[in-house]
Amino acid sequence: MSITIKQLTPGFIGEVSGIDVTQTLTSAQAAELEAGMDRYAVLIYHDQRFSDDQQKAFSRNFGALEDTASATIVTGRRLDADMADVSNLGVDHKPLARDDRRRLFNLGNQLWHSDSSFKAVPAKFSLLSGRVVVDAGGNTEFADMRAAYDALDDRTKAEIEDLVCEHSLIYSRGLLGFTDITDQERASFRPVRQRLVRVHPASGRKSLYLSSHIGTIIGWPMPEARAFIRDLSEHAVQPRFTYSHKWRPFDLVMWDNRATMHRVRRFDETQVRDMRRTTVAGDSVTAEQLAA
Ligand code: OGA
Ligand code: MN
Numbered sequence: 001m002s003i004t005i006k007q008l009t010p011g012f013i014g015e016v017s018g019i020d021v022t023q024t025l026t027s028a029q030a031a032e033l034e035a036g037m038d039r040y041a042v043l044i045y046h047d048q049r050f051s052d053d054q055q056k057a058f059s060r061n062f063g064a065l066e067d068t069a070s071a072t073i074v075t076g077r078r079l080d081a082d083m084a085d086v087s088n089l090g091v092d093h094k095p096l097a098r099d100d101r102r103r104l105f106n107l108g109n110q111l112w113h114s115d116s117s118f119k120a121v122p123a124k125f126s127l128l129s130g131r132v133v134v135d136a137g138g139n140t141e142f143a144d145m146r147a148a149y150d151a152l153d154d155r156t157k158a159e160i161e162d163l164v165c166e167h168s169l170i171y172s173r174g175l176l177g178f179t180d181i182t183d184q185e186r187a188s189f190r191p192v193r194q195r196l197v198r199v200h201p202a203s204g205r206k207s208l209y210l211s212s213h214i215g216t217i218i219g220w221p222m223p224e225a226r227a228f229i230r231d232l233s234e235h236a237v238q239p240r241f242t243y244s245h246k247w248r249p250f251d252l253v254m255w256d257n258r259a260t261m262h263r264v265r266r267f268d269e270t271q272v273r274d275m276r277r278t279t280v281a282g283d284s285v286t287a288e289q290l291a292a
Contacts, residue, residue: 015044117167143237
């Protein structure tokens with residue numbers, strides 16, 4: 001069998017068939033999938049019955065894995081540091097209580113974002129495996145930030161070309177009124193700097209590097225920065241630039257954080273939704289960082 005990638009609508013989504021990615025890949029297969037990522041930015045695979053170790057092994061075809069422990073508030077983990085627990089479950093495998101602090105923190109995933117944009121070296125790919133999915137709600141939506149950039153007028157492109165934003169988990173959580181953050185968390189989630197326009201290393205395409213983690217633009221008054229970022233974000237998530245994924249059990253969705261934003265939609269959280277994410281680390285900064 002050979003790999004086929006079918007283009008869905010809108011065109012930045014590819015549906016992959018003809019390969020079992022729970023098994024070891026040849027380097028040619030890995031290269032073909034990476035080229036697919038560079039072209040599309042989101043790839044969907046069905047019926048991939050991963051164990052955690054198989055998911056990690058597949059993900060490592062695309063680079064080293066991010067340590068996910070520093071990207072969340074930790075109070076006992078279901079999964080090890082190579083996997084982000086994107087489920088709504090506690091260590092007892094039961095849905096978290098409505099007022100559980102971890103659940104309230106995770107609600108930030110309902111805001112459009114790019115994974116790890118709050119890290120000085122932000123993520124390359126994310127790979128999300130749907131182990132137990134819900135049948136109503138809980139879609140994951142994606143926005144093509146290259147198409148959103150291309151559709152800007154020339155004046156706006158010139159204005160944003162060299163802008164640098166500050167990103168922090170504290171900003172995105174603050175948008176939802178989640179402000180009970182310890183001094184230790186505040187220190188580990190200190191803002192980092194990212195360019196607002198980034199160039200994809202493989203395709204050479206420019207994209208808008210937006211994320212709910214943005215709190216300001218360097219050199220701008222904060223309210224003006226936030227109003228502008230909100231305006232650009234509204235532009236970027238127009239239906240013509242977005243896709244909504246309805247999960248089937250054992251779907252794997254893989255996206256390029258350098259070229260897309262995503263969010264999860266609301267669902268009945270008394271139901272089990274067990275989603276597990278591996279994250280391929282990026283290899284470069286987008287902007288110079290402040291000295292510590
Ligand atoms: C993620 C995320 C979306 C979802 O895994 O990075 O934002 O559908 N999750 O749970
Ligand atoms: Mn995410």
